[in-house]
Structure formats: C-alpha cells, structure tokens
Amino acid sequence: MFKKIVLAAAAAVAIAALSGCASNPPAASSAASEQSVAAAAERLRVAMIDPTQAALAQLVADDLSYGHSGGRVDTKDSFIGDLLAGKSDFVTIAITEQTIKVVGNTAIVRHTLTADTNDSGKPGKVQIKILGVWQQQGSSWKLLARQAVRVAT
Numbered sequence: 001m002f003k004k005i006v007l008a009a010a011a012a013v014a015i016a017a018l019s020g021c022a023s024n025p026p027a028a029s030s031a032a033s034e035q036s037v038a039a040a041a042e043r044l045r046v047a048m049i050d051p052t053q054a055a056l057a058q059l060v061a062d063d064l065s066y067g068h069s070g071g072r073v074d075t076k077d078s079f080i081g082d083l084l085a086g087k088s089d090f091v092t093i094a095i096t097e098q099t100i101k102v103v104g105n106t107a108i109v110r111h112t113l114t115a116d117t118n119d120s121g122k123p124g125k126v127q128i129k130i131l132g133v134w135q136q137q138g139s140s141w142k143l144l145a146r147q148a149v150r151v152a153t
Helices: 002-023 027-049 053-059 076-085
Strands: 060-067 090-103 106-119 122-137 140-150
Touching: 027 053, 027 090, 027 106, 027 122, 027 140, 053 060, 053 076, 053 140, 060 076, 106 140
Parallel strands: 060 140
Antiparallel strands: 090 106, 106 122, 122 140
C-alpha cells in the first residue's frame, strides 16, 4: 500500500511539473518580447535626440522614475519637459553592450550610453551605464524606471 501511495505521489509531482513546463512561454515568445523591447528602446533613443511630445509620451509610463547619474530624479513630465526645452539636449546617442531580460510583463534593459550633449546650450560628452525597467502596458512597452551611473574610471 505504501508503495502505491509513493508511486501516486510521484506521478502527481511529474504531472504538475509537466503542466508547469507547458504554461511557460516558448523561447520564441520570449525572443519576440525581447525584440519588441529592443525596438521600444531604440525608438526612445531616437526620440531623445529629436524629441517630440507625442513620441516621448508613447514611450514612457505615466509613473516614470528617471534617475540621472548626478542624483536628480525626473518624472514623466519633467523628463519630457527638459528634452523639449533643450535643458537636456542629446546631439548623438550611441548604445552599446545592451542586454534585455523579459520577466512576465517587465523587461530589464542594461546598456552603456555614450552621447554628445548640448544641455542648455553647453556642449558636453557623457558615458554612463543605464538600468532601464520597461513594462508592457497593453500592446506597448513603456519605460517605467531608469537609473544611470557613471562609468568607473
């Protein structure tokens, strides 16, 4: 009798494990999500160089928390406002070493950002490491949080 109970329990565990595997999204779905996030990140890169209210509003979440390497934190309104006003002015932006990991409806994006800037009319250069958290909202990926740190020298 004990042997039958153990076998039944083992069968139940095996069925539960197989059911869990079936509910995980296939690799192609994860790859497709990563590509969608990469496309949204690229649209944000372009919009930061040539900002418009409409483009930026489509790419950032209403609850955006945008941390700069100097410690300042922007909201959606202040982030978009600074770009539109030229207070934060990116002339060029190059993204390297980008990695994307999708976990459910959230994506973790890390990369190095190298840029030529003209903030408030003052030319400069910046190289920072970025951690971006993107969230799928409906059919769109939106930047929910971002934190920059200076590159270690």
